[in-house]
Amino acid sequence: MYFSILLLNLVLFQVYGELVIKPSEASLTRDQYKSFIALCTGQSDDQIIAWRSPQQKEISEHDNDRITAERQTNGIRLRIRNLTTEDQGTWECIGTHMNGQRIKKSFQMIIKVPITFNAESVQYVALGQPTVIKCTVQASPVAEVSWFKGQDKLRIETPKYEVHNNGLRISRIEMLDNDTFWCRADVLETGESRDFPIHVIVSKSINQTHITCANPCAIEKKTATLICDAYGLPAPKYLWFYGSSNSEVQPNLAIGHAIILFVVAHLCLLQVSSKSS
Template sequence: MKLHHIILIYFCTSVIVESSKDHDVMIEPIDYGSVSYFTTGVKKSIICRGVNKNQKVEWVDPSGKVVPRQGTKRVYGQEHFVPSLKSRVPALVLTLSRTTVSDTGIWTCRSGNVHREVSICVIDPAEFVSTSTEITADRGRSITLSCQAKGDPEPRIVWYRNGDVITDQTNPTKYKIMRKFSHEGFEGLLTIVALNSQDSGVYTCGSIQENPILPECALNKNLNVTLHVNYPPFFEVENETALVPGMENKSVDLVCSANGYPAPKYRWFKDIGNMLSEYPKDDTQNDDKSVLTITATEFTFGQRYICRASNMYGTVEKTFEIYKMGPPEKPSDVIIENAAEDNLGIKITWNDLVKFPIDEINIQYKECAEGDELKGSEFDFRDAETMTINDVISDKVPQSFDSVVSAVLKDLRQEAAYCIRVRASNEVGVSPWSEVAVASTTKSESLEDHKSEPIVSIQSNTFFYGIFFGCGIGIVAVAYMFAIRLV
């Protein structure tokens, strides 16, 4: 074959390949907008461009049938031409004059032996019907929450609580899941047995629409249902007088908050011997809690105040007593939790009852010799570093607790002994300093501390076996050469 023939064949092949690339079957991208599906009942058109002007273009529906070119059909193809650089290329417009869920699936555009596929998703979005979004029931009773959604594909109902799916296995003694068919479709039922106050809250009904032909064609919608459980008021800490510290001639807030539904109403009383003197309601705030503000004086210290919380299901009372606030008690002990190269972890404890709020803790520390016996005087700690911890314990006093406050002293010197003392303070005053605690930081670990004898031993054995094996090979080689000479 001559050179010019080869060039001609190469040129013709290149033209054909390039022509094929330029005129492949092309389908314009589907634009669903802000969602991922077409809604039923709308009109949509999709253009497919053919290979060349001599090749017929046709659309094939998901069932394998060729789409007719008749404008009277609900789904039809309409031919038109798309301009190109050299000529007009045929194109076929797929028109869905009124979309239905049955249009969901894989559609194919083909031109000769070339074809391209596109997925179409059509959904009739679910709407929640005959579903109450707020339900009230009495404690101890059982209640059935109902949720119904209507749409195409047929919605599947799922119940959630705090983001978790509720099933028959979630808590069989508490929840029961059922499904019922009505004239409007399937209804999802959630029965909650033996209601208590913890059952109050938001339950979510989820509608899940899935198309078996095209799994990615799906839609989830949620509806919240709020359940209120009626129950009488109660205080989380019952039958216990609330002791409230107060500073003389300053106001003290007595805060009363009870659980209950409907929300309790509050009334305040002053205990005078065997009589109760009620405070005007204007002096308190009645919403989710009630606050009675008292000016602490010598006459109010030791005085008892009663908060009464009521709703239609019951009444409960709580007693408050104001006592004179003083400075914090001296810390019982300073415990060294752990020691490192440059820091010490400590815990500060009070073994006795903590009667007053603690607003601040001061920790003083300084280097000292192991044998030093510092008495904790101001002179001993005149050049000490100070660390401060704020907002330690400002409410829920009095109380008894151990090891309640932790701290870490940082940037210390290695292998050094430190003397430590602690005190607490509040608005009224400062506690005495704790007894002095002594602790030492540790030594820094170096590579010399990690010599590995077993590795050395293994290396020595390996070296020995290597020499032994080499010598054995040498002896065998010499014996073999000697044998050859004898032969």
């Protein structure tokens, strides 16, 4: 019985044949935003009806559409301009034989999207706090994401670090985390691999600022030096303001009776002197 069915199917195949698609591969990989064409043909007495998209929609024959079907003397051509991820899936060519038998042929389209990183190259994190170093990856086929640390790109495997969909979670930030982290994406199907460096800067909020006046201080018609101390990570920068309107004092610029001598590291030195009219 089984042999009879197999023989009948073989006879039907020889009589009716099958549709032929070029390119002939069952699975095709093409780059996003590129163009693509395929031709579907049959036997002389076959009628090719249409191309059908992965969304099960028949493709129209409007020349100005991004995706269009073009009638040929020996079949029907599929033309896709500017491939997108929506074009990924199973494409079918549909036809009928002269006796009304429905026939079809299909292929699988895979749209290759190059690896794209969504991340800031410099990220600030608070000392002693949990945080997430943010890095997401867009790619098709889907990329495998892993993390490395330092210029030697040592693989991160300690429990302190945990890989999440939106980045690398660090349970508690330490000064050792003031380093370069690498977000790596690998697409095994295409062999594409890329690394994205993220410079992590450990920060600490500025403590209360403290202004002192060098001794002797605020003597009439004498020079006075004011010193502003503040500590934080990274090292803070300083600006001086004066008056009820909070006017900014520019370095090396005389404004009324105020003269900035210099601004260095964590000291702001402001010299206030009295001028004769």
